[in-house]
Every structure is written in C-alpha cells, then in structure tokens.
Amino acid sequence: MKLKLDNLSCGYGQRKVLENISLEINGGEVIGLLGANGCGKTTLIKSILGLLPTQGGEVLLDGKNIKRWTSAQIARVVGYIPQMHTPPFPFEVLDVVLMGRTAHINPFASPSSKDVKIAEQALEMLNITYLRNRIYTEISGGERQLVLIARALAQEPKILIMDEPTSSLDFGNQIKVLSHVKQLAGLNLAILMSCHFPEHAFLYSNRVVLLNEGRILHSGTPGETITAERLKTLYGVEVEIVSVINRLNKELKVCIPSGYFRPEIDLAQISATERNYALANY
Incomplete structure (x- = not known):
C-alpha cells in the first residue's frame, strides 16, 4: 500500500505549522523524518492519522482520500507507535497488545480466540513472548517500546507511523528497537519514522525527509540528503x-x-x- 501526501498543509486552528508537504511512501520503505524540536514532525503525524484536521491538500492511501474515513477505518490500515508512555492502569502485556485489535472488534464485543492468536503472533515476531503475562508498567523502557510496536502490528496495518520511538531509550534499547523497524520493512510495511539522530537515518532509512520552517528542506537517500550544511540549517550547529x-x-x-x-x-x-x-x- 502507498501513502501519499499531496500538498498537505496542517496546523492548529488558524495557525499553520506546515504547508505544501508532498511525499510518497511505498511498502518496504523506511522514511526517516528529521527536524529540530517544534519543526512540525508530530503535527504532520497527527494530521496523517486524522487526529488533526488538515488545512489544505490531501492524505491518500492507495489513491483514496482519508478525510472522511472514521478512526476505525484508518486504524485498520495505519498503525501508530507513539513516544514512550505509561498507561494509568497496570495491564498485562498481552492485554496491551490486544488493544491493537480494537479496530477489528465490534463495539461491546470481547476479543476472540483469533484476536488473541494475532496478538500472540505479534509478540512472537518481536521475540518478546516472555513478557506475555508481565505487568506493562513494571517492564523496562525498551521492552515497553517493543510492546507498543507489537500492539501496532496486532492492528495488521499496511503502514506504520512512529513518532520518535527511541527518544527516551538508552543506547542499547535504541539499537534493538531500530533493528526491529528494519525487519518490519522487510514484511512490505511502509514505515514513516520521526527521529532526532541523523545516524539513525543513515543506518535504518531508505529515504530521509528534512523539515525546516514549515516546509520540506530536502528529501532523498540518506547519503545525498544529510549534509553538514543542511544539518546546520536544521539544528544551528x-x-x-x-x-x-x-x-x-x-x-x-x-x-x-x-x-x-x-x-x-x-x-x-x-x-x-x-x-x-x-x-x-x-
């Protein structure tokens, strides 16, 4: 499945944060989204997910505008992995992953044996079945992030959107999470991942998009896109x-x-x- 942003403009109320953003992501690709704090990475992600109304342009999935899609329809196609978070209740890990099946379950219905199997397969894919019955709030930060990826995989999406998935992880857990991202692209998932570290984009992205002052500064392969001059423009160093x-x-x-x-x-x-x-x- 292809995700296409066509001259997308987005922001909050009357305040425009991004404008004329055009981008295509195909299955099997990892697109790294780089930019300084406040450049609009999270705003763009929220707009793609339908959490913010767009101010112009279109978000297209296989050529279909999702403006009038319900959140459940979007969730059946697009999986979202947020920055590190802690839920208010001490759910078991399997229950957290099962939450990814919500878009496929009728209102007021309980998860079926099929839903449980899909959730267990997501844990198995990431080699974290040993966490199945652990309390989510009691496991490490790296393990939590892998559980969130498993939850997104349980949605059976065609596209994964990751908002700085390694922002609060130590070095080892960053590498573990990003290694799994690369493996998931091998399953023909289209992956858009915002991050702060150019090295991550060099290692794990097929293409890179640089956001600056509300627009795309440059996009292309990591080697041609990430230059010292452009990093100075983005980060001022x-x-x-x-x-x-x-x-x-x-x-x-x-x-x-x-x-x-x-x-x-x-x-x-x-x-x-x-x-x-x-x-x-x-």
Whole structure:
C-alpha cells in the first residue's frame, strides 16, 4: 500500500505549522523524518492519522482520500507507535497488545480466540513472548517500546507511523528497537519514522525527509540528503559527517560537532584506520 501526501498543509486552528508537504511512501520503505524540536514532525503525524484536521491538500492511501474515513477505518490500515508512555492502569502485556485489535472488534464485543492468536503472533515476531503475562508498567523502557510496536502490528496495518520511538531509550534499547523497524520493512510495511539522530537515518532509512520552517528542506537517500550544511540549517550547529569502518568492515556515517576535531587533521585525506584513531582520540 502507498501513502501519499499531496500538498498537505496542517496546523492548529488558524495557525499553520506546515504547508505544501508532498511525499510518497511505498511498502518496504523506511522514511526517516528529521527536524529540530517544534519543526512540525508530530503535527504532520497527527494530521496523517486524522487526529488533526488538515488545512489544505490531501492524505491518500492507495489513491483514496482519508478525510472522511472514521478512526476505525484508518486504524485498520495505519498503525501508530507513539513516544514512550505509561498507561494509568497496570495491564498485562498481552492485554496491551490486544488493544491493537480494537479496530477489528465490534463495539461491546470481547476479543476472540483469533484476536488473541494475532496478538500472540505479534509478540512472537518481536521475540518478546516472555513478557506475555508481565505487568506493562513494571517492564523496562525498551521492552515497553517493543510492546507498543507489537500492539501496532496486532492492528495488521499496511503502514506504520512512529513518532520518535527511541527518544527516551538508552543506547542499547535504541539499537534493538531500530533493528526491529528494519525487519518490519522487510514484511512490505511502509514505515514513516520521526527521529532526532541523523545516524539513525543513515543506518535504518531508505529515504530521509528534512523539515525546516514549515516546509520540506530536502528529501532523498540518506547519503545525498544529510549534509553538514543542511544539518546546520536544521539544528544551528556546525558538524562533521565522517565515515568509519566497523568490525564487519562496513562503512558507517556518523555526525560529530566540528569543535571535536583538531584543525590540522584533514579527515578526507587519511586512511580509515587513521580516521578511526582520530575519532577515538580527538
């Protein structure tokens, strides 16, 4: 399924936050959405989900405008994974995942054995079946985020929208969550993921969209889109984008504030080994 934003404008009341946003996301793609705090990433996500009325343009799913769709109709197609949250009641993990079946269950009906099976399969897909009977409020932050992904998968969506899914996680849990995101794209899901870290976009995105001052600054592959100049425009800081070689001999790109380098070192003119040494010691 394809998600298309056609000249979309959105905001709050009479205040316009974003305008003329055009974007297409196809199954199997991970689109990274980068921009500073307040640039409109969450506003865009809320508008796509129908939580905010659009001020212009269209949100199209396989060519169909969803403006008049009910929230249940949207939920059958689009799964939403919010930033870290804590529910007010101590539900078991399986019950939290079962909440993803709400759009498929008639009002006042109870989840069927089929719904329970789908929820269990979502847990199994993410390798967290061991959490099945644990209390959601008593598990770690990384585990909670994986449970939220499982809840979204239980919706059986064609599109996943993730609003800074790693914002409150430690380094290890960030990598675990993002690794699962890449795997989900392999199931032909279309994934739109907002994030703050350019390195995440380099590692896990097929394409990147940069939001700045209410418009798309640039979009394209991570390598061509994420540049030091554009990051300065987005975040107001000078950075260096350098390549390092990991233990699997794979080249990775990282962003480091320019002030961390000695001026006499020209990173483009030294070997990968010397570059790694410079990064480690300067």
